[in-house]
Amino acid sequence: MTATAAMTPPALVSLALALVVALPLLGALLAVVAGRRGGAVALATLGATGAALAVVVFSVARDGAPVLMALGGWAPPLGIVLRADGLAGAFLCMSWLVLGGVMLQGLHRFGPSSDPPAETRAGFAFWPLVLLLWGALNAIFLSRDLFNLYVGLELLSLAAIALVAIERKPETIAAALRYMVFALMGSLLYLLGAALLYAAHGTLDTVLLAARTPAGLPDHMAAALITAGLAVKTALFPFHAWLPPAHAGAPAPASALLSGLVPKASFFILVQVWFGALPDMTDPAMPLVLASLGAVAVFYGGIMALRQERLKQIIAYSTVAQLGYLFLIFPLAGGDSAAQPWAAGAWTGAMFHALSHALAKASMFLCAGLWITAAGHDRLNGLRGMAKATPIAAFAFGLSAIVLMGLPPSGAFTAKYLMLTAAFASGQVIWAAVLVLGGLLAAIYLYRPLVLTFARDMPEGLTAITRAAQLVPLVLAAAAILLGLASAAPFEFLQIGRPEAAAEGLE
Amino acid sequence: MTAVALADIAFDLILCALLLSAALAALSRQPLFGAVIFFIVYGVFAAIAWLRLGATDVALAEAAIGAGLTGVLLLGAMARLDAAAHTEPGFGLAEALTAIAAVGVTLGLGWAFLALPEPGGLQQAVAANLAQSGSENPVTAVLLNFRAWDTLLESIVLLAALIGVWALADDAAWGGRPGLRHHTRPGGVLASFGRVLPPMGLLVGVYLVWAGASQPGGAFQGGTVLAAVWLLVAMAGVVRAPHVSATWLRAALVAGPVVFLAVGLAGVAAGAFLTLPPDHAKALIVTIEVTLTLSIAITLAALVLGPPENAEQAP
Numbered sequence: 157m158t159a160t161a162a163m164t165p166p167a168l169v170s171l172a173l174a175l176v177v178a179l180p181l182l183g184a185l186l187a188v189v190a191g192r193r194g195g196a197v198a199l200a201t202l203g204a205t206g207a208a209l210a211v212v213v214f215s216v217a218r219d220g221a222p223v224l225m226a227l228g229g230w231a232p233p234l235g236i237v238l239r240a241d242g243l244a245g246a247f248l249c250m251s252w253l254v255l256g257g258v259m260l261q262g263l264h265r266f267g268p269s270s271d272p273p274a275e276t277r278a279g280f281a282f283w284p285l286v287l288l289l290w291g292a293l294n295a296i297f298l299s300r301d302l303f304n305l306y307v308g309l310e311l312l313s314l315a316a317i318a319l320v321a322i323e324r325k326p327e328t329i330a331a332a333l334r335y336m337v338f339a340l341m342g343s344l345l346y347l348l349g350a351a352l353l354y355a356a357h358g359t360l361d362t363v364l365l366a367a368r369t370p371a372g373l374p375d376h377m378a379a380a381l382i383t384a385g386l387a388v389k390t391a392l393f394p395f396h397a398w399l400p401p402a403h404a405g406a407p408a409p410a411s412a413l414l415s416g417l418v419p420k421a422s423f424f425i426l427v428q429v430w431f432g433a434l435p436d437m438t439d440p441a442m443p444l445v446l447a448s449l450g451a452v453a454v455f456y457g458g459i460m461a462l463r464q465e466r467l468k469q470i471i472a473y474s475t476v477a478q479l480g481y482l483f484l485i486f487p488l489a490g491g492d493s494a495a496q497p498w499a500a501g502a503w504t505g506a507m508f509h510a511l512s513h514a515l516a517k518a519s520m521f522l523c524a525g526l527w528i529t530a531a532g533h534d535r536l537n538g539l540r541g542m543a544k545a546t547p548i549a550a551f552a553f554g555l556s557a558i559v560l561m562g563l564p565p566s567g568a569f570t571a572k573y574l575m576l577t578a579a580f581a582s583g584q585v586i587w588a589a590v591l592v593l594g595g596l597l598a599a600i601y602l603y604r605p606l607v608l609t610f611a612r613d614m615p616e617g618l619t620a621i622t623r624a625a626q627l628v629p630l631v632l633a634a635a636a637i638l639l640g641l642a643s644a645a646p647f648e649f650l651q652i653g654r655p656e657a658a659a660e661g662l663e
Numbered sequence: 664m665t666a667v668a669l670a671d672i673a674f675d676l677i678l679c680a681l682l683l684s685a686a687l688a689a690l691s692r693q694p695l696f697g698a699v700i701f702f703i704v705y706g707v708f709a710a711i712a713w714l715r716l717g718a719t720d721v722a723l724a725e726a727a728i729g730a731g732l733t734g735v736l737l738l739g740a741m742a743r744l745d746a747a748a749h750t751e752p753g754f755g756l757a758e759a760l761t762a763i764a765a766v767g768v769t770l771g772l773g774w775a776f777l778a779l780p781e782p783g784g785l786q787q788a789v790a791a792n793l794a795q796s797g798s799e800n801p802v803t804a805v806l807l808n809f810r811a812w813d814t815l816l817e818s819i820v821l822l823a824a825l826i827g828v829w830a831l832a833d834d835a836a837w838g839g840r841p842g843l844r845h846h847t848r849p850g851g852v853l854a855s856f857g858r859v860l861p862p863m864g865l866l867v868g869v870y871l872v873w874a875g876a877s878q879p880g881g882a883f884q885g886g887t888v889l890a891a892v893w894l895l896v897a898m899a900g901v902v903r904a905p906h907v908s909a910t911w912l913r914a915a916l917v918a919g920p921v922v923f924l925a926v927g928l929a930g931v932a933a934g935a936f937l938t939l940p941p942d943h944a945k946a947l948i949v950t951i952e953v954t955l956t957l958s959i960a961i962t963l964a965a966l967v968l969g970p971p972e973n974a975e976q977a978p
Contacts (some may be wrong), residue, residue, distance in 0.1 A: 164934060174928055174936035181819055182924050185917040188822070191908065227812045227928070228937040233789045234809050237934070275908060277837040281830035288823050297814060307816040311823055318827030329831070348768070352775055358783030369780075379776035381768070 160486040165215070165223045172211035173225050173240060176248065180439065184287035192268035192275035194283030205294075206252055213245045232361035236301040241653025243507060246646060247297045247424060250511045253519040253635055254416050255290050257624045257628045258409045261522050262286065264529070264625065265407060278322055282410075285322070288366040289315035289413060296421045299313060300432070302350040302360040302382075305425050306343065309389065313339040316418050319410040320402045331401035338388055338398040342422070345385030352378035353433075362433035375556035379437050382429055383446070389422035392446070392454035392483060396476045400460070403472035408525025411468060415475045416518035420510050423482050430486065431503070436659035443486035443662055450483030451590040458597030467534040467605055469642050471517065474560060474601065477594065478513045481575075482506055484587050488578045489624050489661055503658035504650050505574030508639065511646075512567030515636035516559035522629040524555040530618040539608040548626035550609050555633035557602045562595040567639025570647075675715060682708045695744075699737045699919060706730025719879035720923040723871070725889035735967050736972045743969070797944025799877040806881065807948045811937045815923045818882075818955055821962045822916060832970035838908040841968035857899020864892035872956045876945070882919075882952045886959030893964040904968045912961065919958030923951050928966070 165173070183201030187194040215223055222241035231237070240248075266282040268275065292312035299305050317339065321332035354360050356371040356378070391399040403415045430438070457477025464470045488502035524534055526549050531538040543550035559566040572591050579588040639646060685708055689701035706729040706784055713722035789801045789809065796804035807813045847854040868888035875881035881933035896902050905912045939947050 167931070170935060171928075171931045175933050178924050178928055178936070181815075182921070184819070185822075185924070188826070188917050189910070189913045191913070225935050227935060228808055229934045229937065230792070230809050233785055234792065236810060236812050252795050275838065277830065277832050277834050280837070280908075281826050284826050285823070285830075288819065288826075291819070292816075295812075297909070304810075304816075307813050307820070311816055311820050314820060314827060316821040316831050318823065321827065322830050324831060324834070345768075348772065352772070352779075354784075355776075355779055355782070358785060371780050373778040374775040374780075377771050380771075421781055 165225060168599050169211060169215045169223055170225055172208040172215075172240060173223060173298070176210035176212055176240075177238070177291065177298060179208065180287050180291035180294060184284045184291060187283040187287055190283075192273065193282060194280065194656050195259070195263050195267050198262075198283045198287055199509065202252070202256055202259055206256075209248055209252055212240050213249060216240055216242065216652055217649060218247050220652055232301070232364055233359035234321055236299065236304050237361065237363075238275045238298040239300045239653070240298055243427075243654065244297045245423075246507065246511060246650055247420065247653075248294060250514050251290065251293050251297070251417055253632060254412065254514060255286070257518055257522055258286060258412050260628045261412075261525055261625065262409045265409060265525075278324075280408075281318065281322055282407075285315045285319050286410075286413065289319070289418070293417055293421055297424060300362045300428065302353060302362065302429075302433070304360075305349050305428070306350060309346070309422065309425070310343060312418060312421055313343065313389070316414055320406045322410065323405065323407055327401070328405035331398075331405045334401040335398045338395065342385040342388030342395075345381045347385075347389070348427075349378040349381030349383075349385065352381070362428055365433040366435065375434065375437055379429070379434055379442075379660075383426065383442070385586060386422045386429075387446070387449070390419045390426065390482075391476060391479055393456055393476070393480065396453060398456070399476055400469060400472040403475060404466065404468040408468070408521050408528060411472070411524075412518035412521035415472065415521060416514040419475070419479055420514055423479070423510065427485070427506075430662060431489070431655040431657040433619060435566040435660075435662060437653065438662040446483045447488075447587060450480040450589070453477060453480030453483075453592040454590055455597065458594065460603055463598075465536055467527070467536060467539065468521070470536075470601060470605060471520050471524060474520075474598065475517060477598065478509075478517070478560065481509055481571075481591065481594065484579075484590065485577060486662060487584060488575055488582070488587060489658055500651065500654055500658040501574045502578035503654070505578065507571075507573045507650055508567050508574065508643070508646070509571035512559050512571060512636040512639050515632045515639070516556040516566075516568070519552050519556045519629040519632035519636070520560075522632065523549045523556070526621050526625060526629070530621050531615070532619075533653045536604060536608060538615075539605055540611045541613045543602075543607075543610045544612075544614045545618050546621050546626055548623060548630055549621065552626070552629040552633040553609060554606065555630075557598075557606055559633070559636045560602060561598045562591070565640045566637050567643065567646075568636070570640045570643040605640040676707060678712055678715065678905035682712060695741050696738075699734060699741060702737060703730050703734035706734065720800075720881065720884075721727070721811060723879055723884040727884050731891065732887055732963055732967070739967055739969060763879045795941040795944070797939055797941065797946075797948045798875075800875060800879065800881075802879065803875050803881055803948070803952075808939055808944065811923075811927070811939075815920065815927065815937075817925065818920050818959065821959065821966075822920065825916070825962050825966050828966060829970050832907075833972070836971045836973055838906060839971040839973045840906055841904045841965065841971050842897075847898075853899050857895055857901050861892045861896050864888055864895070868892065868956075868960070872912045872952055875952060876949065882955040884961055887963055889956065889960035890963035893960065895969055897964075897968065907965075912965075913963045916958055917967070919951070922954040926951060 179201055183197055187197040190195055214224060224236045224240050227236045227238060262282060266279045285338045289312060292315060296305055296308040299308060317332050317336045321329050352374050353365060356374040357365060357368045358394050359365060388395040403411050406414055414491060454477045457473050461470045461473035464473060485503060485506035526546060527539060527542055528534050530545060559568045562568045562572040576588050576591055685701050685705035689705055692698040692701055706725060710722045710726035710730060713725055754845045789805060793801060793804055796808040798804045868885045871880040871888060872873050872882060872885035897904055927937040930936055
């Protein structure tokens, strides 16, 4: 056995880390057998995985150092290492919260039919798919091996595509197929890049790759392929075309997963590749190209959101815009550290943005799901007066809107504040303009649904929505706000095991 | 240069030419049936190419899954296409741009390949640890020990695909049997083959799994052959596809990954997730391989059979 001492954490922490990746997958397998009781299996998995995750996060926070585990006892380059650092821990916790919300709302839509108690098609498929998607996310957030990340991405994409098609309408099947074409193209490009890196350096581990002897052209080609592949998966403009129909067409609880979490996984890998494996590789054009495409996405997504007549489509186009901000990390991270009040400010800012967007976007889709149940559709005029009928959900929607606009005291405001400070400190005012104008655009496209929701008339003929169901999106929205109100602890936590390039920049 | 070396080069050049022309034919052939056939031909040539490169395991997988199973899946998908809704794809701007991008990526890859440093694979590290891995076949050692986490996730990817296919069933048909009942002429070719071939297929499938411990072969290759056996028997009308809600079917689908996960979690006691103690590694690998083969075979066959299509309910 070649495992080093650093990769053998205490037994309890080892077990907890193993359970964090294994339990959602095990839950998915059991849900296949459990049939109509899949929802119960999912909730049990949520609880057990939450306990394991708490142990891991507590251990990381207490020691102030990442937890590493060489799988099978084989250290890289032969084996694969799992690495729970601050970033991974934060993304895992965020996913757990969103999954909890999705499962609770899913119980209403995809629970067993009551009379007779039989398994239904969608009721069978939803639970294993949600749990597989979650398992893939956890595997991705903890893996630091480029091929293992590829397998995780494949599982994630397949589960996501199947969830898009689960409504079984012609338009959602078309959206799922289009998603699949884009997702497979992205996977293929990524895999080609990973294969090139392995051929050149004999390892797939990001830490070992960072210490490689640069190979010149193969490295550049690999970086370009990996970046292009992941950009397609993260729906970066101009590869965004698959996202709005897929996210708007899926059932609302699935949309919450697809919009809030799935693109964050490919972005997470992009960050691991650029800041972890290849920080020395950057030529000045790369950060500029990625950030420019991100900026176009912010405006294009915002303007398209403005033109939609259905709530879920507005929220889906808003995701195109919000994902654009994440790509500003490439020129903004690092820079002259003397000019920056905090090292790694912009890097941390982008992560704050990814986290708070996930929570707020999931909350919005869950609100949309409740209103579709109440009104039977998601056309904007149907929202009129929803604040009277479903006050808690309307409050959650309002809080989420604050997050998407990047207003204080939300986590997205902390994100924008950190990124703006970095932009001004490093003299890149143009990206500051994107951040500010993008927030303004979000306020404009969210104005219509907000005004209608809080209109004074009382809607009629609605299906009643329980308070408990409305509390679910509120918890998620409140978490996104809390991320800003109490930003010191998550800020510190994110710095644990942070890559050096996050403070030093890519150039 | 010896005559043998010259013949080798000639063989490889012809193989490359055949690969390229099969790929081109698969892309350009109309109607779709021709394209699918050339896709299968391409898979067979690719398997031969892997053999030439000395990658017997990959060649087996390519022949069984890439050419065989994917080909059957494509034919099945084609049969389900609505003939009226079928549109002839033309060659427009989008296709031209895609072609240019693909050629660009290919040229870039070729250029990068020529600039690669000396091969620096992990063969030596694998060989050095092979004795402790529980398998004499380096490929099996990588798949089920050194990088078992990849294989575990891959086996679950297959299940995700099947759930995705089942999710496309008609709501009313849920719980029923996949596909239509196959009727064959008694004494006809299919009926006879359906009874003669399965025993041989079973033998080949089991051998592939068993041989995987020391020679090329393994769960994915063996599973594909066993899936083919089941499909043949089903197509010959000898057995019927099971109800999708049958408990034994569900249990068989997940047995392999469940056992794999359980062994992995037990490994924590020996140090880390997925640790196989060297003393028990061989037995554990065989256990995982056998259950994984069963699950892979049933998942692949269920993928080809498709979603339930008849409203008949489970008893």
